[in-house]
Amino acid sequence: MLTGRLPQQGRTQAGSTNQNYLFHLDNLSVEYGSVKALKSVQLTIYPGEILFVTGPSGAGKTSLLNVLGGHLAPTSGKAILPQERNSKHFVSTVFQDLRLLQKKSCEDNLWLAYDSSIYNSKNDFYKEMTDLARHLQVHDHLNRKIEDCNGGFKSKVAMIRALLSRPTAVLADEPTAALDKDNSYRLFEVLNHYNHKKGLTLVWATHNKELIKQFPGKIAHLDQGRLVYSGHACFI
Numbered sequence: 001m002l003t004g005r006l007p008q009q010g011r012t013q014a015g016s017t018n019q020n021y022l023f024h025l026d027n028l029s030v031e032y033g034s035v036k037a038l039k040s041v042q043l044t045i046y047p048g049e050i051l052f053v054t055g056p057s058g059a060g061k062t063s064l065l066n067v068l069g070g071h072l073a074p075t076s077g078k079a080i081l082p083q084e085r086n087s088k089h090f091v092s093t094v095f096q097d098l099r100l101l102q103k104k105s106c107e108d109n110l111w112l113a114y115d116s117s118i119y120n121s122k123n124d125f126y127k128e129m130t131d132l133a134r135h136l137q138v139h140d141h142l143n144r145k146i147e148d149c150n151g152g153f154k155s156k157v158a159m160i161r162a163l164l165s166r167p168t169a170v171l172a173d174e175p176t177a178a179l180d181k182d183n184s185y186r187l188f189e190v191l192n193h194y195n196h197k198k199g200l201t202l203v204w205a206t207h208n209k210e211l212i213k214q215f216p217g218k219i220a221h222l223d224q225g226r227l228v229y230s231g232h233a234c235f236i
């Protein structure tokens, strides 16, 4: 089994922020009317890191991912995002609701990620798509309509679509919520492989402590909108 790389690069000796980061949140807050979803969050994510965002329901995990993906503007503070600094960076988000086209087949949904400027040919894209589908054991049913698939199957399709866009970073919001233990591990192994092979940065909101223990990375733990712990996962 592949294991996660401990993310040391980009840190100065004293542990302070240097400029090689991918994402940087500076004293960032998000409010929805009177609800304070994120409070003065300070967070830096470096290229090639695996970061698990943890915390109880309502702690602010989705809000944090939405800020990182550029889908939600902070109420105050600053978010410095890779996709805004450099157009060669692409950040792909797997939302909790997956955002798949229900009436289309799985394969049609995956083809939405095809971009002729990043693939040499449609054959190359098709090969990568079928390889990923085989690893995640969905290859026999790619002609199924999304509306006819179960939740776990759909989350795998959404993750494959995200990876096919060859992103710098994947932001995934509870992607294993509908998966059993074996399928959760299988999905994470594929992501871990992309992390090792291609330096993919992964930010993963999850309640799944077993998964975190199995694949070492870092943790950002939120509680009522505050980032109360940021560091290596071995301390959970």
Ligand SMILES: Nc1ncnc2c1ncn2[C@@H]1O[C@H](COP(=O)(O)OP(=O)(O)OP(=O)(O)O)[C@@H](O)[C@H]1O
Binding pocket: 032, 035, 036, 037, 055, 056, 057, 058, 059, 060, 061, 062, 063, 064
């Ligand atoms: N669009 C919104 N309008 C008003 N309040 C919101 C909105 N989105 C989130 N909230 C509130 O902001 C807080 C943080 O929500 P968020 O969804 O970011 O937390 P979470 O940790 O992802 O929760 P969960 O694990 O249940 O998905 C919660 O109190 C939530 O009710």
